[in-house]
Amino acid sequence: MKVCKFGGTSLASAQQLKKVAAIVQADTSRKIIVVSAPGKRFDQDIKVTDLLIELSTAALTGQDIQKPLRQVMERYEQIARELNLGNEVVTLIENDFLQRLLADPSHPVLFADQLKAGGEDNSAKLLAAFLDSLGMSADYINPLEAGLVLNDFPDRVRVMPHSYERLSSLRKKETISIFPGFFGFTESGRLRTFERGGSDITGSILAAAVKADLYENFTDVDCVFAANPKIVENPIEIQQMTYREMRELAYAGFSVFHDEALMPAFKESIPVCIKNTNNPEAAGTMIVAERQHSKRPVTGISADSGFSTLYVSKYLMNREIGFGRKLLQILEDEEISYEHIPSGIDNLSVILRNHQLSPGKEARILHRVKHELEADDVHIRGDFSMVVLVGEGMHNTVGLAARATDAIARTGANIEMINQGSSEVSLVFGVLKHDEEKILKELYKEFFSPVYSY
């Protein structure tokens, strides 16, 4: 059986729901359908989730809630009308939102969670009603009853391990299950939501729970491209890649998936396929545990800006057992996670994302490194970009680093950092932000244009 997840654009309008229905109907193994809230119909449109955030803010601050509630309901009403679903489901949805507005407002975060989750929940009810109207046997599934159990507030939300056992019974259902993404419930029945984009996680959890043959993730692109199509003209499509490649690409700019979304599927080695609701015939991109190496050593190239480096030097640093650990402890005290730690003999740099820093944190870090670690020099530089070459075949390709560094040299850019050697599937370059685009283009040319590659 297959678990299919449809993203916001796939549920944005009646026309889109018809495409979803056709996709579900075309393959009887598509038995579990996870849905997002209705997304944008056009570029300037507002997602239902954003309308719901507005509604919850209005309710919490004592402002008028009629207008934002109307905006939300209009989206559902319009879809129901155009699909000829009648008033029953619309009333059901409206009552649901009114019920949510009565929730306890003393925890603003939990109150907002209640409203936001309504986007997905009612999207699921609407799709179930539509499939039913088409004569397909489909049930809306309540995550509380189905057993999608989350840990308790206020810890960072995560799924509890026993959820998988409970959710596995969905496998036995004869009918098609329509499951709202994005939220679950604590043991005590309190609703909590994942981070934004969390419907991908719900789909991944369900795929793992029912041990699906495939987790199909429907979005609005045909596939994952080997490089950002906004920068590289007509990049090639990636037909297949491994989880590791996906993760390494996602690190710097490939935002197809929410960061943690693939974890449950990864743990059960369930293949994932990224497909296009608007063009379901396209093969899409398969993400698998292992794949045969292609002739091309590089699978994709990603690039992202917004990195800083914390540079620390101290004479005889590398004789000092515990130096690195103490430095990382200082970062941990500031709740900072880091990306890389390139090191010389008496110095090291910590590469981290700019959003991890603030003037206060920077000042405290610099002070502590200088005084507690007695560093000779410590400073922070911003304006870095990371460019990452990813490919399972890279590790044993002699001369690959030479081709990459040659290509970068051709652009006239300086390489600030190189990190290779752990993952075996990636080669990371730190460059100055203003060099990022030209480097990405030249690397793409080197590894993917027909003249240069294999």
Add this chain to the structure above:
Amino acid sequence: MKVCKFGGTSLASAQQLKKVAAIVQADTSRKIIVVSAPGKRFDQDIKVTDLLIELSTAALTGQDIQKPLRQVMERYEQIARELNLGNEVVTLIENDFLQRLLADPSHPVLFADQLKAGGEDNSAKLLAAFLDSLGMSADYINPLEAGLVLNDFPDRVRVMPHSYERLSSLRKKETISIFPGFFGFTESGRLRTFERGGSDITGSILAAAVKADLYENFTDVDCVFAANPKIVENPIEIQQMTYREMRELAYAGFSVFHDEALMPAFKESIPVCIKNTNNPEAAGTMIVAERQHSKRPVTGISADSGFSTLYVSKYLMNREIGFGRKLLQILEDEEISYEHIPSGIDNLSVILRNHQLSPGKEARILHRVKHELEADDVHIRGDFSMVVLVGEGMHNTVGLAARATDAIARTGANIEMINQGSSEVSLVFGVLKHDEEKILKELYKEFFSPVYSY
């Protein structure tokens, strides 16, 4: 004024002491002379320090001490005889060793220290007597009286900060001070020695204490070469390099200096010159705090084997604040210092020296990483070599990494690890041991042969 340190080969024979005397006489600013124990006169010869270790072992284990003591005394006697110094100094030296043999044997390490230190101490007395006999006004300096104070047993030996103040009075002496290297005394008057090669440290401490204009380190090579002359034919001489370059080169195979030796000189920015006792006219290699960049971006290339990598992978590792710190804590618990930590997205490697590992440590580390850090995969690989390109001019040379990786690709070898980006003066490659030599040769050709370079 200048502080001069002479190594073991410079004091191995009467002929060598004559060279030392000529060097001291040639420049009146050479006022403080630090000496090692007599070293090897020929390839199969035994250093006096090794004879003294034998002597101390014999004394501690109740074996015959006459023969090893004879061997030691013969070395000093022969030098004294050939320099026509008469019996007085020989008797002084013999009494000194006999006195040392009466030391308290209950601490075998301290007992051995007493005997080993006699090598340098009596070398200093002999040189002072010889310079005196030449009409040069020279005094043997007792480190206890001069105030070279060390921390207490059993902590790792290091100089106490107030030593510098006490030793600074040597600057005022009219006569030439002959100072034995390698040892000092605790506040309570207990003798302790530095690690082997520690006379370099004594010289560096004295240079810092008297704020010398130059610290001349006399050895048996004309200079430091840009690459190991045992592997590269006729490598060029390095005329000048910075402390940083020296440190980075020393890291992988350039063993001109004891690791910590330059620290005191470095802190006072005292220039260091490596010179040849057997060819004092050669300019030698200057080690300075800062230098003008030469046209050549690379100053030297070193290579060393004996490295291992500890590889750890865990899905979503880089979202987990504290992961790296916990890993380093496990290594710290095993008293292991590491060299580099190249990292991918969900994995990292720790590069460390093989001698830091043992089967027991490896097993404990693997077990803890697997279970405490819940790693998906962890393993250790040996047989790595590190090849390091060093040069102050490297950082801003566009295309340098490309030239280096091209050169390595020409050898057909695979690059296992690249680390660049912190030090700005080095580029480190991890390669398999069996590829080390050919890579070193090719990199030398690329950056130093007249055809290729600048």
